[in-house]
Amino acid sequence: MKKIIFYIVIIIIVSNCNNNRNNSNHQNAKDIHNVKVGKFLIIGTxxxxxxxxxxxxINFSSASLKLKNCITDRKIIGDSIVMEIDSISEPQLLSLTxxxxxxxxxxxxxxxxxxxxxxxIKNKRFIIIGEKADEHKFYSSLEDSTPNYKNNPYKGNILEYKSRVDSIxxxxxxxxxxxxxxxxITSKLFIDFVESDLKYSxxxxxxxxxxxxxVDSVYLGGQDxxxxxxxxxxNSKEQLFNLKDYLGDIKIDDFKxxxxxxxxxxxxxxxVAIRYYFxxxxYPSYSKEKxxxxxxxxxxxxxEKIQEYAIASLITVYHGTGFGHSKKSVSFFKDEISExxxxxxxxxxxxxxxxxxxxLNSFELKLPESALNTKLLSKHGDTLTLGEIFNRSNKRIRVIDFWASWCPPCISEIQKAQNFRDKLSVENNVEWIYLSIDNDKDKWLKKSKELESYLNVRxxxxxxxxxNSPLGRHLNVSWIPRYIILNKQNEIVLNNSPHPSDSIVFKRIINSIE
Structure with missing residues (x-):
């Protein structure tokens, strides 16, 4: 402890005496004695x-929607460092790497x-010391002493996965x-922070x-x-999935x-609770209606404060899925951001x-070459590209239907909207293109054969x-069924249209295409 105090004194003295000294490798720090109220200091050797x-x-509680480095000032003198963090008024979770x-x-x-x-940092170990070391060491101790969510993957059974998450x-x-x-530890701020943090996690x-x-058996989750x-x-179970039983008794009041x-x-x-529970x-995922x-x-x-964050997050997530990158949604989305x-x-x-x-202002409405060159496999084993399919016929409205053999809503749509699809093909010159994202070719072929009377198109x-194909990545095909409507110039009119079974709305969209 004496050693650390000594370094602190040295840093303060040197900082005060060398205010104008530049360090070409590090950002100059403000005088430590001038640190503003609310500043947070990290001092080390x-x-x-x-x-x-x-x-x-990294400030995991940052006001920004993106994680970022939050060091505002740092000074390195010899084997010691002083870092100043953005002003904070509430407890924040910081991650040092x-x-x-x-x-x-x-x-x-x-x-x-x-x-x-x-x-x-000594002998390749990071050690927190000082008066409140027990509080500051908690999260590192928690990670070392309990299972980590990031090493807990879904293994094919959602209820078994829930059991493991609950256990952790x-x-x-x-x-x-x-x-x-x-x-x-008696700090109410500390106890409240950790309790709520564990609950929301x-x-x-x-x-x-x-x-x-x-890498290293670290697993990430996808939004959809x-x-x-x-x-x-x-798909094949008689019972329905009960979301309330799965999540437990969570309420809107838990987030106020x-x-x-x-x-x-x-x-x-x-x-995610708003999107999947409340x-x-x-409505189709990531549609205007949704x-x-x-x-x-x-x-x-x-x-107001939670609204401000939640709507900004909503806009950001929808943008990340490609919403607004089509003729039908770009104006709406810009208006929402303006509002x-x-x-x-x-x-x-x-x-x-x-x-x-x-x-949004710079978005190209046409699919890029990489997406058009995506390799597709026909039922007969031939390989071709989406661009080659487009070149077969000109001046047709096209609907791309992403589906899979394991997706009941996809199959239901294929079956119940057949007559409507046939009618649009004749009356509006609509070409339907069915693209399966199955990993198993045989399962795709088997299901396609079963649906032969409904999928009577080449x-x-x-x-x-x-x-993970260029087309899938460009359109962010992370959920199905998914319908992409293109006009006669192969421009994206809607990159996430309503289902064809919603025939009135779907027909209105098709009729509006010039």
């Missing part, structure tokens, strides 16, 4: 100077206004309660199953995996505490909204590499 060069701190030649350093901790963390949550809360008791993990393996999983699992906006887990859970319509329905839930149930700007002229998310608008293909 190391026997591995390379670790300081690559040190970043760094690496040297052959070792990576990681730590997570709660930062409170006017607080200071003292650490040392119980172990984390049990560890937390024992940790608080063992270290005699649990809700998020249930709704966003982890299915994508990265949940709906797809339920479709696949309950504005002070919890400084928790990344709260913001993540809020967005908004109950059966957007307005989700927005209505937000406006009806939440106060958001008028409602929240001083929003902390203004930069994100401006970036989305700029992207435009049936298997997309090679499915959702």
């Amino acid at each position: 190391t026997d591995d100077l390379r670790a300081f060069e690559y040190l970043n701190i 760094s690496w040297s030649k052959d070792f990576k350093y990681r730590a997570a901790f709660i930062a409170k206004p006017n607080d200071t963390i003292i650490f040392e 949550y119980r172990k984390k809360t049990d560890f937390f309660n024992k940790y608080v008791s063992r270290h005699n 649990h809700i998020y993990e249930l709704i966003i199953p982890r299915t994508k393996n990265t 995996e949940f709906s797809t999983i339920i479709q696949k699992e309950y 505490e504005e002070s919890h906006l400084n928790r990344f887990s709260f913001k993540s859970a809020l967005s 908004e109950t319509s059966d 957007f307005l329905a989700e927005k209505a839930v937000i406006e009806h149930n939440f106060d 958001y700007g008028k409602l929240y002229p001083d929003s902390q998310y203004t930069k994100e909204m401006e970036d989305i608008t700029e992207d 435009n049936q293909y298997l997309v090679i590499n499915g959702t």
Whole structure:
């Protein structure tokens, strides 16, 4: 402890005496004695100077919709460092990462206004010391002592997955309660933060199953995996999936505490809970109608601060799926973003909204060459591209139908909308192109054979590499059924249209195409 105090004194003295000194490798820091109220300091020493060069701190409670490095000032003197973090008024969850030649350093901790963390990196270990070390070490201790959600993948049974997620949550809360008791922690801010953080993380993990393996058995979740999983699992089962039983007794009131906006887990859970639980319509995913329905839930149930975040998040998520990248949605989406700007002229998310608008203004309505060159497999084993299909006939309206053999809503649409599709083909010169994203070619061929009386067209293909193909990635085909409508110039009119079974609306769209 004496050593750390000594370094702090040295840093303060040198900082005060060398105000104008430049360091070509590091951003100049403000005088420590001039740190503003609400600033958070991190002070450390190391026997591995390379670790300081690559040190970043991410604020998981950032006002931005994107995670970013939150160090505002840093000064390195000898083997010591002082870092100043953005002003904070509420507890924040920070993540520190760094690496040297052959070792990576990681730590997570709660930062409170006017607080200071003292650490040392020694013998390839990151150690937090000081008066509140027990609080600051909690998240690292939690990660070391309990199972991690990121190593807990969905394995083909959603209820078994839920059982494992619930078990991890119980172990984390049990560890937390024992940790608080063992270290005699009485800070209400700390206890409230961790309790709510664990709760919201649990809700998020249930709704966003982890299915994508990265490295070191770390799994990520996809926004639309949940709906797809339920479709696949309950295709042949007699019982229906009960969402309330699965998620438990969560309520809108669980998400009304504005002070919890400084928790990344709260913001993540809020967005997916609205999308998959509180908004109950059966509009197509990421359609104009679904957007307005989700927005209505937000406006009806939440106060201004949560509304400001939730609508900005809604806009950002829809933009990420490609919404607004079509003739039918771009004007609507721009108007919604403009309305958001008028409602929240001083929003902390203004930069994100401006970036989305700029992207919408530069969008090309035609599919890029990479998408047109996506390889497709015909029922007869021939390989061709989407561009070659388009070149077969000109001046036709086209509808691309993404489906799969395991998707009951897809099959239901194919069956019940047959007469309507045939009518549009004749009366409006509509060409239907059926693209399966099945991973198993034989299952696709088998289901196609079963649906032969409904799929009596030659435009049936298997997309090679499915959702990971250039076409799948460009259109963000992460849920099905999905219908893309193109005009006679092969421009995207709607990249997520209503289902053909919604015949009145669908016909109105087709009739409006010039």
